[in-house]
Amino acid sequence: MNKNKREIRVRFAPSPTGEFHLGGARTALFNWLFARHCKGKFILRIEDTDAIRSKNDFSQSVIENLKWLGLDWNEGPEVEGSYGPYFQSQRLQIYKKYAYKLLEEGKAYFCYCTQEELEERKREKQKEGKPPKYDGRCRNLSEEERKHFKEEGRKPVVRFKVPQEGITYVEDLLRGKISFENKLIGDFVLLKSDETPTYNFANVIDDTLMKITHVIRGDDHLSNTPRQILIYQALNFQTPQFAHLSMILGKDGTKLSKRHGATSISYYRKKGYLPWAVVNYLALLGWATSDSQQLFSKEELIKKFNLERVGKNPAVFDIKKLEWMNGEYIRRMKPEEVASLLIPYLKEKGLVKERIEPKEKEMIRKIAQMEQNRLKVLSEITDLADFFFKKDFIYEPKAVEKRLNKEYVPFLLKETKKEINELASFTEEELEDLLRNLTKKFSFSTGEVFHPLRVALTGRTRGPGLFELAVVLGKEEVLRRIDKTLAMFKN
RNA sequence: GCCCCCAUCGUCUAGUGGUUAGGACACCGCUCUUUCAAGGCGGCAACGGGGGUUCAAUUCUCCCUGGGGGCACCA
Numbered sequence: 001m002n003k004n005k006r007e008i009r010v011r012f013a014p015s016p017t018g019e020f021h022l023g024g025a026r027t028a029l030f031n032w033l034f035a036r037h038c039k040g041k042f043i044l045r046i047e048d049t050d051a052i053r054s055k056n057d058f059s060q061s062v063i064e065n066l067k068w069l070g071l072d073w074n075e076g077p078e079v080e081g082s083y084g085p086y087f088q089s090q091r092l093q094i095y096k097k098y099a100y101k102l103l104e105e106g107k108a109y110f111c112y113c114t115q116e117e118l119e120e121r122k123r124e125k126q127k128e129g130k131p132p133k134y135d136g137r138c139r140n141l142s143e144e145e146r147k148h149f150k151e152e153g154r155k156p157v158v159r160f161k162v163p164q165e166g167i168t169y170v171e172d173l174l175r176g177k178i179s180f181e182n183k184l185i186g187d188f189v190l191l192k193s194d195e196t197p198t199y200n201f202a203n204v205i206d207d208t209l210m211k212i213t214h215v216i217r218g219d220d221h222l223s224n225t226p227r228q229i230l231i232y233q234a235l236n237f238q239t240p241q242f243a244h245l246s247m248i249l250g251k252d253g254t255k256l257s258k259r260h261g262a263t264s265i266s267y268y269r270k271k272g273y274l275p276w277a278v279v280n281y282l283a284l285l286g287w288a289t290s291d292s293q294q295l296f297s298k299e300e301l302i303k304k305f306n307l308e309r310v311g312k313n314p315a316v317f318d319i320k321k322l323e324w325m326n327g328e329y330i331r332r333m334k335p336e337e338v339a340s341l342l343i344p345y346l347k348e349k350g351l352v353k354e355r356i357e358p359k360e361k362e363m364i365r366k367i368a369q370m371e372q373n374r375l376k377v378l379s380e381i382t383d384l385a386d387f388f389f390k391k392d393f394i395y396e397p398k399a400v401e402k403r404l405n406k407e408y409v410p411f412l413l414k415e416t417k418k419e420i421n422e423l424a425s426f427t428e429e430e431l432e433d434l435l436r437n438l439t440k441k442f443s444f445s446t447g448e449v450f451h452p453l454r455v456a457l458t459g460r461t462r463g464p465g466l467f468e469l470a471v472v473l474g475k476e477e478v479l480r481r482i483d484k485t486l487a488m489f490k491n
Numbered sequence: 492g493c494c495c496c497c498a499u500c501g502u503c504u505a506g507u508g509g510u511u512a513g514g515a516c517a518c519c520g521c522u523c524u525u526u527c528a529a530g531g532c533g534g535c536a537a538c539g540g541g542g543g544u545u546c547a548a549u550u551c552u553c554c555c556u557g558g559g560g561g562c563a564c565c566a
Contacts, residue, residue: 014566049565049566050566052565053566115564118563118564119563126492132493132562133493172496175497179495184494198564199565199566203566218560219495219559219560220560220561223494223495223496223561223562224561224566246560249559251502254558254559281503284515288515291505291514292505292513292515294515311504313498314496314558314560315504316503318501318516321502321517324516324517325516331529372529374527403526447525449525450525450526453525461527462527465525465526466526467525
Protein backbone atom coordinates (compact mmCIF):
# COMPACT_ATOMS: atom_id res chain seq x y z
CA MET A 1 0.00 0.00 0.00
CA ASN A 2 1.07 3.50 -0.74
CA LYS A 3 1.91 5.25 2.49
CA ASN A 4 1.44 8.65 0.95
CA LYS A 5 -2.06 7.91 -0.09
CA ARG A 6 -4.83 8.70 2.31
CA GLU A 7 -6.48 5.70 3.81
CA ILE A 8 -9.84 4.99 2.23
CA ARG A 9 -12.62 5.68 4.70
CA VAL A 10 -16.26 5.24 3.83
CA ARG A 11 -19.35 5.28 5.91
CA PHE A 12 -22.87 4.03 6.00
CA ALA A 13 -25.05 6.63 7.65
CA PRO A 14 -28.62 5.45 8.08
CA SER A 15 -31.29 7.36 9.89
CA PRO A 16 -33.15 5.12 12.32
CA THR A 17 -36.60 6.20 11.28
CA GLY A 18 -37.83 2.86 10.04
CA GLU A 19 -36.97 -0.77 9.59
CA PHE A 20 -33.64 -1.45 7.97
CA HIS A 21 -34.54 -2.14 4.36
CA LEU A 22 -33.12 -3.51 1.14
CA GLY A 23 -32.11 -0.15 -0.25
CA GLY A 24 -30.16 0.70 2.87
CA ALA A 25 -28.58 -2.71 2.88
CA ARG A 26 -27.42 -2.26 -0.70
CA THR A 27 -25.89 1.11 0.10
CA ALA A 28 -24.20 -0.37 3.15
CA LEU A 29 -22.98 -3.29 1.09
CA PHE A 30 -21.41 -1.18 -1.64
CA ASN A 31 -19.64 0.91 0.96
CA TRP A 32 -18.47 -2.17 2.77
CA LEU A 33 -17.29 -3.86 -0.40
CA PHE A 34 -15.44 -0.77 -1.50
CA ALA A 35 -13.76 -0.45 1.90
CA ARG A 36 -12.81 -4.09 2.06
CA HIS A 37 -11.61 -4.11 -1.52
CA CYS A 38 -9.39 -1.09 -0.89
CA LYS A 39 -8.36 -2.31 2.53
CA GLY A 40 -9.86 0.82 3.96
CA LYS A 41 -12.23 1.47 6.82
CA PHE A 42 -15.97 1.05 6.91
CA ILE A 43 -17.69 3.30 9.42
CA LEU A 44 -21.21 3.12 10.75
CA ARG A 45 -22.78 6.37 11.83
CA ILE A 46 -26.33 6.70 13.02
CA GLU A 47 -28.02 9.87 11.82
CA ASP A 48 -30.60 10.29 14.52
CA THR A 49 -30.95 14.04 14.63
CA ASP A 50 -34.65 13.87 13.98
CA ALA A 51 -35.72 13.40 17.56
CA ILE A 52 -39.32 12.76 16.67
CA ARG A 53 -38.91 10.14 14.01
CA SER A 54 -35.77 8.42 15.21
CA LYS A 55 -36.25 5.38 17.38
CA ASN A 56 -33.71 3.42 19.28
CA ASP A 57 -35.31 0.19 18.14
CA PHE A 58 -34.57 1.09 14.56
CA SER A 59 -30.92 1.79 15.36
CA GLN A 60 -30.82 -1.60 16.93
CA SER A 61 -32.43 -3.08 13.84
CA VAL A 62 -29.75 -1.59 11.62
CA ILE A 63 -26.98 -2.83 13.85
CA GLU A 64 -28.34 -6.34 14.17
CA ASN A 65 -29.16 -6.75 10.54
CA LEU A 66 -25.82 -5.44 9.36
CA LYS A 67 -24.20 -7.98 11.62
CA TRP A 68 -26.45 -10.67 10.27
CA LEU A 69 -25.48 -9.78 6.73
CA GLY A 70 -21.87 -9.98 7.76
CA LEU A 71 -21.14 -6.35 7.00
CA ASP A 72 -18.82 -5.57 9.86
CA TRP A 73 -17.71 -2.02 10.60
CA ASN A 74 -14.37 -0.75 11.81
CA GLU A 75 -15.77 2.22 13.68
CA GLY A 76 -19.23 2.93 14.94
CA PRO A 77 -21.69 1.77 17.56
CA GLU A 78 -20.41 -1.05 19.75
CA VAL A 79 -16.89 -1.02 18.33
CA GLU A 80 -16.37 2.74 18.75
CA GLY A 81 -13.23 4.37 17.29
CA SER A 82 -11.21 7.56 17.33
CA TYR A 83 -13.76 9.81 15.69
CA GLY A 84 -16.84 9.17 17.78
CA PRO A 85 -19.38 9.44 19.08
CA TYR A 86 -21.08 7.70 16.17
CA PHE A 87 -24.60 8.75 16.99
CA GLN A 88 -25.31 12.21 15.72
CA SER A 89 -27.61 12.89 18.64
CA GLN A 90 -24.49 12.80 20.80
CA ARG A 91 -22.64 15.34 18.67
CA LEU A 92 -25.00 18.28 18.87
CA GLN A 93 -22.46 20.60 20.44
CA ILE A 94 -20.12 20.02 17.54
CA TYR A 95 -22.67 21.09 14.96
CA LYS A 96 -23.57 24.11 17.02
CA LYS A 97 -19.98 25.16 17.15
CA TYR A 98 -19.61 25.11 13.39
CA ALA A 99 -22.94 26.81 12.86
CA TYR A 100 -21.82 29.66 15.07
CA LYS A 101 -18.58 29.85 13.21
CA LEU A 102 -20.50 30.38 9.97
CA LEU A 103 -22.72 32.87 11.74
CA GLU A 104 -19.73 34.88 12.89
CA GLU A 105 -18.21 34.85 9.47
CA GLY A 106 -21.41 36.14 7.98
CA LYS A 107 -21.94 32.98 5.98
CA ALA A 108 -25.10 32.12 7.84
CA TYR A 109 -27.80 34.04 9.61
CA PHE A 110 -30.67 33.70 12.02
CA CYS A 111 -34.05 33.36 10.44
CA TYR A 112 -37.16 34.08 12.45
CA CYS A 113 -39.77 33.03 9.96
CA THR A 114 -42.22 30.57 11.41
CA GLN A 115 -43.06 27.33 9.71
CA GLU A 116 -46.57 28.59 9.07
CA GLU A 117 -45.25 31.69 7.36
CA LEU A 118 -42.87 29.68 5.26
CA GLU A 119 -45.50 27.27 4.16
CA GLU A 120 -47.87 30.07 3.32
CA ARG A 121 -45.27 31.75 1.11
CA LYS A 122 -44.30 28.49 -0.47
CA ARG A 123 -47.86 27.82 -1.48
CA GLU A 124 -48.12 31.24 -3.05
CA LYS A 125 -44.92 30.72 -4.99
CA GLN A 126 -46.13 27.45 -6.33
CA LYS A 127 -49.39 29.01 -7.37
CA GLU A 128 -47.47 31.55 -9.37
CA GLY A 129 -45.45 28.76 -10.91
CA LYS A 130 -42.27 29.90 -9.25
CA PRO A 131 -39.75 27.60 -7.62
CA PRO A 132 -40.60 27.08 -3.96
CA LYS A 133 -37.35 28.31 -2.56
CA TYR A 134 -36.78 30.41 0.54
CA ASP A 135 -36.82 34.10 -0.35
CA GLY A 136 -34.03 35.10 2.01
CA ARG A 137 -36.02 37.74 3.78
CA CYS A 138 -34.18 37.30 7.09
CA ARG A 139 -30.79 37.67 5.44
CA ASN A 140 -30.43 41.30 6.34
CA LEU A 141 -32.55 41.92 9.37
CA SER A 142 -31.86 45.08 11.26
CA GLU A 143 -30.94 44.93 14.92
CA GLU A 144 -34.36 46.30 15.69
CA GLU A 145 -36.25 43.72 13.71
CA ARG A 146 -34.28 40.96 15.31
CA LYS A 147 -35.04 42.33 18.73
CA HIS A 148 -38.68 42.55 17.87
CA PHE A 149 -38.83 38.90 16.79
CA LYS A 150 -36.99 37.81 19.90
CA GLU A 151 -39.45 39.63 22.08
CA GLU A 152 -42.24 37.85 20.29
CA GLY A 153 -40.61 34.70 21.58
CA ARG A 154 -39.67 33.38 18.17
CA LYS A 155 -37.01 30.72 18.14
CA PRO A 156 -34.77 31.25 15.14
CA VAL A 157 -33.22 28.73 12.82
CA VAL A 158 -29.79 29.21 11.32
CA ARG A 159 -29.81 29.50 7.57
CA PHE A 160 -26.93 29.17 5.20
CA LYS A 161 -26.28 32.10 2.90
CA VAL A 162 -26.26 30.46 -0.47
CA PRO A 163 -24.33 32.49 -3.02
CA GLN A 164 -26.89 33.59 -5.59
CA GLU A 165 -24.65 33.41 -8.58
CA GLY A 166 -22.19 30.91 -9.98
CA ILE A 167 -22.36 27.20 -10.52
CA THR A 168 -21.56 24.38 -8.16
CA TYR A 169 -20.10 21.28 -9.70
CA VAL A 170 -20.47 17.82 -8.30
CA GLU A 171 -17.75 15.51 -9.44
CA ASP A 172 -19.42 12.12 -9.26
CA LEU A 173 -17.38 8.97 -9.63
CA LEU A 174 -20.18 7.21 -11.47
CA ARG A 175 -21.82 10.05 -13.36
CA GLY A 176 -19.08 12.50 -14.06
CA LYS A 177 -19.32 16.24 -13.63
CA ILE A 178 -22.77 17.52 -12.80
CA SER A 179 -23.55 21.21 -12.59
CA PHE A 180 -26.09 23.06 -10.51
CA GLU A 181 -26.92 26.73 -10.67
CA ASN A 182 -26.55 28.31 -7.27
CA LYS A 183 -29.36 30.77 -7.84
CA LEU A 184 -31.78 27.88 -7.89
CA ILE A 185 -30.84 26.93 -4.37
CA GLY A 186 -32.51 28.82 -1.58
CA ASP A 187 -30.93 29.60 1.77
CA PHE A 188 -31.43 26.33 3.55
CA VAL A 189 -31.50 25.54 7.24
CA LEU A 190 -28.36 24.46 9.06
CA LEU A 191 -29.67 24.42 12.59
CA LYS A 192 -33.30 23.94 13.45
CA SER A 193 -34.96 26.09 16.05
CA ASP A 194 -34.20 23.49 18.70
CA GLU A 195 -30.55 23.81 17.70
CA THR A 196 -30.28 20.34 16.22
CA PRO A 197 -28.64 20.20 12.81
CA THR A 198 -30.31 19.32 9.55
CA TYR A 199 -29.10 16.41 7.47
CA ASN A 200 -27.08 18.44 5.00
CA PHE A 201 -25.18 20.19 7.73
CA ALA A 202 -24.52 17.32 10.12
CA ASN A 203 -23.48 15.20 7.20
CA VAL A 204 -20.79 17.59 6.07
CA ILE A 205 -19.44 18.16 9.56
CA ASP A 206 -19.29 14.47 10.37
CA ASP A 207 -17.89 13.32 7.06
CA THR A 208 -15.14 15.86 7.49
CA LEU A 209 -14.44 15.13 11.14
CA MET A 210 -14.54 11.41 10.54
CA LYS A 211 -12.15 11.82 7.63
CA ILE A 212 -14.47 10.21 5.12
CA THR A 213 -12.78 10.00 1.72
CA HIS A 214 -15.65 8.61 -0.36
CA VAL A 215 -19.31 9.26 0.07
CA ILE A 216 -21.19 6.40 -1.51
CA ARG A 217 -24.91 6.82 -1.11
CA GLY A 218 -28.25 6.72 -2.87
CA ASP A 219 -29.15 8.68 -5.91
CA ASP A 220 -31.79 10.48 -3.90
CA HIS A 221 -29.02 12.54 -2.33
CA LEU A 222 -27.58 13.77 -5.58
CA SER A 223 -29.50 17.01 -5.58
CA ASN A 224 -28.50 17.61 -1.97
CA THR A 225 -24.87 17.42 -2.90
CA PRO A 226 -24.40 20.97 -4.21
CA ARG A 227 -25.78 22.27 -0.92
CA GLN A 228 -23.28 20.20 0.95
CA ILE A 229 -20.43 21.25 -1.29
CA LEU A 230 -21.31 24.86 -0.57
CA ILE A 231 -20.98 24.13 3.13
CA TYR A 232 -17.66 22.37 2.62
CA GLN A 233 -16.42 25.43 0.81
CA ALA A 234 -17.72 27.90 3.38
CA LEU A 235 -15.99 25.97 6.13
CA ASN A 236 -12.86 25.49 4.11
CA PHE A 237 -13.21 21.74 4.29
CA GLN A 238 -11.94 19.39 1.67
CA THR A 239 -14.78 17.71 -0.21
CA PRO A 240 -14.79 13.94 -0.33
CA GLN A 241 -15.32 11.97 -3.51
CA PHE A 242 -18.92 11.27 -4.31
CA ALA A 243 -20.54 8.24 -5.86
CA HIS A 244 -24.31 8.20 -6.19
CA LEU A 245 -25.86 4.80 -6.54
CA SER A 246 -29.08 4.47 -8.43
CA MET A 247 -32.18 3.44 -6.58
CA ILE A 248 -33.68 0.02 -6.20
CA LEU A 249 -37.12 -0.04 -7.72
CA GLY A 250 -40.16 -2.19 -7.23
CA LYS A 251 -41.81 -4.17 -10.00
CA ASP A 252 -43.74 -1.12 -11.12
CA GLY A 253 -40.59 0.90 -11.56
CA THR A 254 -41.01 3.24 -8.63
CA LYS A 255 -38.69 3.51 -5.66
CA LEU A 256 -38.87 0.31 -3.67
CA SER A 257 -41.18 0.70 -0.70
CA LYS A 258 -43.59 -1.21 1.49
CA ARG A 259 -46.10 -1.00 -1.28
CA HIS A 260 -44.07 -3.60 -3.14
CA GLY A 261 -44.26 -6.08 -0.32
CA ALA A 262 -41.64 -6.89 2.20
CA THR A 263 -38.61 -4.66 2.08
CA SER A 264 -37.18 -5.01 5.55
CA ILE A 265 -34.08 -7.07 5.98
CA SER A 266 -35.51 -8.70 9.08
CA TYR A 267 -38.35 -10.06 6.96
CA TYR A 268 -35.91 -11.86 4.70
CA ARG A 269 -34.05 -13.07 7.71
CA LYS A 270 -37.17 -14.51 9.29
CA LYS A 271 -38.32 -16.01 6.06
CA GLY A 272 -35.17 -18.04 5.83
CA TYR A 273 -32.97 -16.29 3.34
CA LEU A 274 -29.30 -16.85 3.91
CA PRO A 275 -27.39 -13.67 4.66
CA TRP A 276 -24.86 -14.34 1.98
CA ALA A 277 -27.53 -14.96 -0.63
CA VAL A 278 -29.02 -11.59 0.16
CA VAL A 279 -25.60 -9.98 -0.04
CA ASN A 280 -24.74 -11.71 -3.30
CA TYR A 281 -28.05 -10.77 -4.83
CA LEU A 282 -27.84 -7.16 -3.71
CA ALA A 283 -24.31 -6.88 -5.07
CA LEU A 284 -25.66 -7.71 -8.51
CA LEU A 285 -28.20 -4.94 -8.31
CA GLY A 286 -26.16 -2.31 -10.04
CA TRP A 287 -22.86 -4.06 -10.31
CA ALA A 288 -21.61 -6.84 -12.56
CA THR A 289 -18.38 -8.39 -13.73
CA SER A 290 -17.49 -8.41 -17.41
CA ASP A 291 -18.47 -12.07 -17.62
CA SER A 292 -21.74 -11.58 -15.74
CA GLN A 293 -20.72 -14.00 -13.01
CA GLN A 294 -23.62 -14.67 -10.67
CA LEU A 295 -22.35 -16.46 -7.61
CA PHE A 296 -19.46 -15.20 -5.54
CA SER A 297 -17.78 -16.24 -2.35
CA LYS A 298 -17.12 -13.47 0.11
CA GLU A 299 -13.44 -13.30 -0.74
CA GLU A 300 -14.17 -13.34 -4.44
CA LEU A 301 -16.72 -10.57 -4.19
CA ILE A 302 -14.39 -8.34 -2.22
CA LYS A 303 -11.63 -9.02 -4.68
CA LYS A 304 -13.68 -8.38 -7.79
CA PHE A 305 -15.84 -5.51 -6.63
CA ASN A 306 -14.99 -2.02 -7.75
CA LEU A 307 -16.79 1.24 -8.24
CA GLU A 308 -15.88 1.50 -11.91
CA ARG A 309 -18.17 -1.36 -12.76
CA VAL A 310 -21.14 -0.03 -10.86
CA GLY A 311 -23.92 0.82 -13.27
CA LYS A 312 -25.89 4.01 -13.19
CA ASN A 313 -29.32 2.82 -14.14
CA PRO A 314 -31.87 1.95 -11.52
CA ALA A 315 -32.50 -1.72 -10.85
CA VAL A 316 -35.77 -3.50 -10.25
CA PHE A 317 -35.76 -5.82 -7.28
CA ASP A 318 -36.58 -9.33 -8.48
CA ILE A 319 -37.51 -11.68 -5.68
CA LYS A 320 -37.50 -14.66 -8.04
CA LYS A 321 -33.83 -14.29 -8.65
CA LEU A 322 -33.12 -13.87 -4.96
CA GLU A 323 -35.07 -17.06 -4.33
CA TRP A 324 -33.10 -18.89 -6.94
CA MET A 325 -29.86 -17.68 -5.48
CA ASN A 326 -30.92 -18.61 -1.99
CA GLY A 327 -31.83 -22.10 -3.17
CA GLU A 328 -28.50 -22.29 -4.89
CA TYR A 329 -26.69 -21.57 -1.64
CA ILE A 330 -28.87 -23.93 0.36
CA ARG A 331 -28.01 -26.72 -2.06
CA ARG A 332 -24.33 -26.03 -1.64
CA MET A 333 -24.42 -26.43 2.11
CA LYS A 334 -23.70 -29.58 4.04
CA PRO A 335 -26.89 -31.30 5.20
CA GLU A 336 -25.93 -30.86 8.83
CA GLU A 337 -25.53 -27.13 8.28
CA VAL A 338 -28.93 -26.93 6.64
CA ALA A 339 -30.37 -29.02 9.45
CA SER A 340 -29.22 -26.66 12.16
CA LEU A 341 -30.66 -23.71 10.28
CA LEU A 342 -33.93 -25.57 9.88
CA ILE A 343 -34.39 -26.40 13.54
CA PRO A 344 -35.66 -22.96 14.62
CA TYR A 345 -38.40 -23.15 12.01
CA LEU A 346 -39.40 -26.63 13.12
CA LYS A 347 -39.46 -25.50 16.73
CA GLU A 348 -41.54 -22.47 15.90
CA LYS A 349 -44.23 -24.66 14.36
CA GLY A 350 -44.04 -27.06 17.22
CA LEU A 351 -42.87 -29.89 14.99
CA VAL A 352 -39.97 -30.60 17.31
CA LYS A 353 -39.52 -29.91 21.00
CA GLU A 354 -37.23 -27.26 22.46
CA ARG A 355 -34.81 -29.99 23.43
CA ILE A 356 -33.64 -32.11 20.58
CA GLU A 357 -32.47 -35.66 21.15
CA PRO A 358 -29.44 -36.87 19.20
CA LYS A 359 -31.61 -39.35 17.37
CA GLU A 360 -33.99 -36.62 16.33
CA LYS A 361 -31.13 -34.46 15.26
CA GLU A 362 -29.95 -37.18 12.94
CA MET A 363 -33.43 -37.46 11.56
CA ILE A 364 -33.51 -33.74 10.85
CA ARG A 365 -30.18 -34.04 9.14
CA LYS A 366 -31.57 -36.67 6.81
CA ILE A 367 -34.65 -34.62 6.15
CA ALA A 368 -32.46 -31.64 5.36
CA GLN A 369 -30.53 -33.77 2.95
CA MET A 370 -33.68 -34.97 1.26
CA GLU A 371 -35.36 -31.58 1.03
CA GLN A 372 -32.31 -29.50 0.22
CA ASN A 373 -33.11 -29.41 -3.48
CA ARG A 374 -36.60 -28.28 -2.88
CA LEU A 375 -35.96 -25.46 -0.47
CA LYS A 376 -35.83 -21.95 -1.77
CA VAL A 377 -36.20 -20.41 1.65
CA LEU A 378 -35.67 -22.17 4.94
CA SER A 379 -39.12 -21.47 6.33
CA GLU A 380 -40.62 -23.64 3.60
CA ILE A 381 -39.39 -26.68 5.47
CA THR A 382 -42.42 -26.75 7.74
CA ASP A 383 -44.76 -27.11 4.78
CA LEU A 384 -42.55 -29.52 2.94
CA ALA A 385 -41.73 -31.85 5.77
CA ASP A 386 -44.35 -31.58 8.48
CA PHE A 387 -45.52 -35.12 7.76
CA PHE A 388 -42.26 -36.48 9.07
CA PHE A 389 -43.06 -35.11 12.49
CA LYS A 390 -46.83 -35.22 12.71
CA LYS A 391 -48.55 -38.50 13.37
CA ASP A 392 -51.84 -36.98 12.27
CA PHE A 393 -50.67 -35.32 9.08
CA ILE A 394 -53.25 -34.36 6.50
CA TYR A 395 -54.02 -36.56 3.51
CA GLU A 396 -54.43 -34.11 0.67
CA PRO A 397 -57.85 -34.78 -0.89
CA LYS A 398 -56.45 -34.52 -4.37
CA ALA A 399 -53.72 -36.99 -3.56
CA VAL A 400 -56.22 -39.44 -2.12
CA GLU A 401 -58.44 -39.07 -5.14
CA LYS A 402 -55.66 -39.51 -7.61
CA ARG A 403 -53.61 -42.26 -6.00
CA LEU A 404 -55.56 -44.05 -3.30
CA ASN A 405 -59.10 -44.33 -4.57
CA LYS A 406 -58.34 -47.36 -6.72
CA GLU A 407 -59.72 -50.89 -6.50
CA TYR A 408 -56.37 -52.51 -6.09
CA VAL A 409 -54.94 -50.23 -3.43
CA PRO A 410 -56.17 -51.99 -0.27
CA PHE A 411 -54.85 -55.25 -1.58
CA LEU A 412 -51.54 -53.67 -2.50
CA LEU A 413 -51.15 -52.01 0.88
CA LYS A 414 -51.94 -55.24 2.69
CA GLU A 415 -49.36 -57.12 0.67
CA THR A 416 -46.81 -54.38 1.21
CA LYS A 417 -47.46 -54.42 4.92
CA LYS A 418 -47.12 -58.18 5.08
CA GLU A 419 -43.81 -58.17 3.30
CA ILE A 420 -42.38 -55.27 5.24
CA ASN A 421 -43.28 -57.10 8.40
CA GLU A 422 -41.14 -59.98 7.31
CA LEU A 423 -38.19 -57.75 6.57
CA ALA A 424 -35.27 -58.45 8.86
CA SER A 425 -33.79 -54.97 8.60
CA PHE A 426 -35.29 -51.84 7.17
CA THR A 427 -32.91 -50.25 4.70
CA GLU A 428 -33.43 -48.33 1.49
CA GLU A 429 -32.00 -51.17 -0.60
CA GLU A 430 -34.15 -53.81 0.98
CA LEU A 431 -37.25 -51.74 0.71
CA GLU A 432 -36.55 -51.02 -2.93
CA ASP A 433 -36.01 -54.70 -3.68
CA LEU A 434 -39.16 -55.57 -1.85
CA LEU A 435 -41.28 -53.08 -3.71
CA ARG A 436 -39.84 -53.88 -7.09
CA ASN A 437 -40.42 -57.57 -6.51
CA LEU A 438 -43.94 -56.87 -5.44
CA THR A 439 -44.44 -54.93 -8.63
CA LYS A 440 -43.27 -57.85 -10.70
CA LYS A 441 -45.08 -60.46 -8.68
CA PHE A 442 -48.49 -58.92 -9.24
CA SER A 443 -47.71 -57.36 -12.63
CA PHE A 444 -48.17 -53.83 -11.43
CA SER A 445 -46.44 -50.92 -13.01
CA THR A 446 -43.90 -49.17 -10.84
CA GLY A 447 -46.12 -46.17 -10.54
CA GLU A 448 -49.09 -48.22 -9.48
CA VAL A 449 -47.15 -49.42 -6.48
CA PHE A 450 -45.05 -46.42 -5.60
CA HIS A 451 -47.63 -43.66 -5.90
CA PRO A 452 -50.23 -45.03 -3.50
CA LEU A 453 -47.59 -45.94 -0.99
CA ARG A 454 -46.20 -42.41 -1.11
CA VAL A 455 -49.62 -40.99 -0.40
CA ALA A 456 -50.17 -43.51 2.37
CA LEU A 457 -46.94 -42.48 4.05
CA THR A 458 -46.93 -38.74 3.44
CA GLY A 459 -50.45 -37.73 2.48
CA ARG A 460 -49.20 -36.09 -0.67
CA THR A 461 -48.12 -36.86 -4.21
CA ARG A 462 -44.81 -35.10 -4.19
CA GLY A 463 -41.79 -35.25 -2.00
CA PRO A 464 -38.49 -36.97 -1.40
CA GLY A 465 -37.57 -40.41 -2.66
CA LEU A 466 -39.92 -43.06 -1.34
CA PHE A 467 -37.34 -45.41 0.12
CA GLU A 468 -35.28 -42.84 1.90
CA LEU A 469 -38.37 -41.17 3.24
CA ALA A 470 -39.70 -44.49 4.52
CA VAL A 471 -36.46 -45.38 6.22
CA VAL A 472 -36.42 -42.05 8.02
CA LEU A 473 -39.95 -42.72 9.25
CA GLY A 474 -38.89 -46.15 10.42
CA LYS A 475 -40.45 -49.51 10.00
CA GLU A 476 -42.90 -49.18 12.81
CA GLU A 477 -44.22 -45.82 11.69
CA VAL A 478 -44.45 -46.99 8.09
CA LEU A 479 -46.59 -49.91 9.15
CA ARG A 480 -48.70 -47.66 11.30
CA ARG A 481 -49.30 -45.29 8.41
CA ILE A 482 -50.23 -48.12 6.10
CA ASP A 483 -52.73 -49.30 8.68
CA LYS A 484 -54.05 -45.82 9.03
CA THR A 485 -54.57 -45.60 5.30
CA LEU A 486 -56.19 -48.99 5.21
CA ALA A 487 -58.58 -47.85 7.88
CA MET A 488 -59.74 -45.08 5.57
CA PHE A 489 -61.11 -47.66 3.17
CA LYS A 490 -63.37 -49.18 5.75
CA ASN A 491 -65.57 -46.08 5.86
C1' G B 492 -43.70 24.29 -12.15
C1' C B 493 -38.23 24.17 -11.70
C1' C B 494 -33.58 21.31 -11.16
C1' C B 495 -30.88 16.73 -11.51
C1' C B 496 -30.22 11.62 -12.91
C1' C B 497 -31.27 7.36 -16.01
C1' A B 498 -32.60 4.39 -20.73
C1' U B 499 -29.80 -3.29 -24.11
C1' C B 500 -34.54 -9.41 -23.61
C1' G B 501 -40.38 -9.43 -18.76
C1' U B 502 -36.16 -8.73 -14.79
C1' C B 503 -30.60 -8.20 -13.39
C1' U B 504 -26.91 -7.25 -16.83
C1' A B 505 -22.26 -7.98 -20.59
C1' G B 506 -20.75 -5.69 -24.88
C1' U B 507 -18.74 -3.04 -29.48
C1' G B 508 -18.02 2.67 -34.42
C1' G B 509 -18.71 -3.08 -38.38
C1' U B 510 -20.93 -8.96 -33.16
C1' U B 511 -25.13 -14.72 -35.20
C1' A B 512 -25.84 -8.38 -29.53
C1' G B 513 -23.31 -12.68 -24.70
C1' G B 514 -24.66 -14.49 -19.64
C1' A B 515 -28.14 -15.06 -15.38
C1' C B 516 -33.30 -15.19 -13.30
C1' A B 517 -38.20 -16.05 -14.94
C1' C B 518 -40.94 -18.60 -18.70
C1' C B 519 -41.58 -22.84 -22.33
C1' G B 520 -40.02 -27.67 -24.25
C1' C B 521 -37.18 -32.25 -23.94
C1' U B 522 -34.37 -35.55 -20.78
C1' C B 523 -33.34 -38.24 -16.13
C1' U B 524 -36.92 -40.43 -12.61
C1' U B 525 -41.57 -43.74 -8.24
C1' U B 526 -43.58 -38.04 -7.68
C1' C B 527 -41.97 -33.05 -6.99
C1' A B 528 -37.61 -30.73 -7.04
C1' A B 529 -32.52 -30.57 -8.39
C1' G B 530 -29.43 -31.79 -12.68
C1' G B 531 -28.47 -32.11 -18.15
C1' C B 532 -29.93 -30.37 -23.06
C1' G B 533 -32.62 -26.95 -26.00
C1' G B 534 -36.05 -22.75 -27.00
C1' C B 535 -38.55 -17.83 -26.66
C1' A B 536 -36.95 -12.94 -25.90
C1' A B 537 -33.74 -6.66 -26.13
C1' C B 538 -30.53 -2.11 -28.26
C1' G B 539 -37.55 3.57 -26.65
C1' G B 540 -38.43 7.37 -30.98
C1' G B 541 -36.49 11.17 -34.31
C1' G B 542 -32.53 14.20 -36.15
C1' G B 543 -27.25 14.70 -36.87
C1' U B 544 -21.56 12.96 -37.15
C1' U B 545 -19.70 8.76 -40.07
C1' C B 546 -18.53 4.52 -45.50
C1' A B 547 -21.00 2.36 -41.11
C1' A B 548 -24.27 3.53 -35.43
C1' U B 549 -27.06 -0.22 -30.17
C1' U B 550 -22.32 2.29 -29.34
C1' C B 551 -20.64 9.43 -30.33
C1' U B 552 -23.98 13.97 -30.29
C1' C B 553 -28.67 16.78 -30.00
C1' C B 554 -33.90 16.75 -29.34
C1' C B 555 -38.22 14.10 -27.85
C1' U B 556 -40.52 10.46 -25.04
C1' G B 557 -40.61 7.49 -20.89
C1' G B 558 -39.07 6.41 -15.95
C1' G B 559 -36.88 7.90 -11.41
C1' G B 560 -35.17 11.40 -7.71
C1' G B 561 -35.05 16.21 -5.48
C1' C B 562 -36.91 21.28 -4.60
C1' A B 563 -38.58 20.63 4.34
C1' C B 564 -36.92 23.41 10.93
C1' C B 565 -36.91 14.49 7.07
C1' A B 566 -32.83 12.09 6.33
